[in-house]
Amino acid sequence: MSHAFHRNPLHDYPVAVAGDGVYVYDREGRRYLDASGGAAVSCLGHSDRAVIEAITRQLEALPYAHTSFFTNEPMEALADALIATAPKPLDRVYFTSGGSEAMEAALKLARQYFVEKGEPQRAQVIGRRQSYHGNTLGALAVGGNFARRRQFAPLLIGATHVSPCYPYRDQREGESDAAYGERLGAELEREIERLGGDKVIAFVAETVAGATLGCVPPVRGYFKRVREICDRYGILLILDEVMCGMGRCGTMWAFEQEDVVPDIVTIAKGLGAGYQPIGAMLAARPIYEAITRGSGFFQHGYTYLGHAAACAGALAVQQRLREGVLAGVAPMGERLESELRRRFGEHPHVGDIRGRGLFWALELVADRKAKTPFDPGLRLHARIKQEALKAGLLCYPMGGTIDGERGDHVLLAPPFVIEPSQIEELVHKLETAVESALINT
Ligand SMILES: Cc1ncc(COP(=O)(O)O)c(C=O)c1O
Secondary structure, eight states: OOOSOOSSTTSOOOOEEEEETTEEEETTOOEEEESSHHHHTOTTTTOOHHHHHHHHHHHHHOSOOOTTTOOOHHHHHHHHHHHHHSOTTEEEEEEESSHHHHHHHHHHHHHHHHHHTTOTTOOEEEEETTOOOOSSHHHHHHSOOHHHHGGGGGGSOOEEEEOOOOHHHHSOTTOOHHHHHHHHHHHHHHHHHHHOTTTEEEEEEESSBOTTTTSBOOOTTHHHHHHHHHHHHTOEEEEEOTTTTTTTTSSSSGGGGGTOOOSEEEEOHHHHTTSSOOEEEEEEHHHHHHHHTTTSSOSOOOTTTTOHHHHHHHHHHHHHIIIIIGGGHHHHHHHHHHHHHHHHTTOTTEEEEEEETTEEEEEEOSBTTTTBOOOGGGOHHHHHHHHHHHTTEEOEEEEOTTTSSSOEEEEEOOOTTOOHHHHHHHHHHHHHHHHHHHTTO
16 A cells, blocks of 8 residues: 555556657556646656766755755756746746745745835735646645636635636637737726735746646737736736746747746746756746845745755756757647647537647537537546547646646657657547547437
């Protein structure tokens, strides 16, 4: 009997014992094609020698030294590497062990920035419905997945939520992208006014909405409009690229494709590619300087901040991305998209195929024309996950796409090193899994 407290205590998990490229093997010798990188983590697959060797070298030299005493070489080099690719005014990198920690750091830094600036009345954060920013209390509060938040509501800070940018369901018939973006901007502005323009700290959004909405890229111009509104009210724009950043959408930063620069951006998953747990928050120079010229200390900190072996691994991941792996994401993404459209484009139960780079999702519907979701009681997403496992495929289906209760989607985020024949294998196995799950619905 296991003594591990598993993610789902009622579920029996196979034991993963080995990884080779895009494949994971369990103890029974079954092979799974990893079509979701776990949860958009394993961008280099599961056996990248350069990353493993960089971590091993660092472990032999120095695994860890507490950052209240020392800085370390891989942390400095990784911060330099990230800032070299990030547009100004992003200037400083604060390392964490994962995405939720990065989001907590972002929220606290944003609050402290205004305290340092003499605007302590700013205490409100605005997020978006159907967003996910992590499971720690601050990140959960800002996140907009109501099913995940509900039972913890009494413990959460007071964040409010506006609509996500979700064209498949919310863009009106005949409404242009510009008009839709404008309508969402007006809603954000109304919310800021309702709370009081000088009361708001930040607007928080995933640049490309990931786990809970299913890979939804924003319409063109939406984030530019959001940036203008934030600037007008002196509000910080925090973009969460924990899932969609680090090349996943075809560019190092997903926001590069939106022509905006956030004041704070968070990253994690693809940063360490699963070889070590690591996340980070990048802050704009004026925010950093408000701290250094003010109290001089960011009232925060984690034991594993800037962990040397984790930073060494992430630095090696950065090098691999620059050596050509990142350049392959867009073309391979196009291949994945066309294969998905070929197999599912006319499927009666696939309402939407959307994504960017190697970050794609199918939204499943009972009735394609009316966009009616399946009965949540069927737990179609969970069935697809099980059928996919049977077919030797790891994908990331999720329920509650529409409102935390209704809707099902399947998220795909394969390793960037996937090959064309493996894309075909992926889509073929996905088709098998979806068809098997749909039987008896
Ligand atoms: C957009 C986003 N933000 C934050 C998180 C939380 O990251 P972690 O699970 O590493 O704490 C996730 C995890 O899925 C995420 O997708």
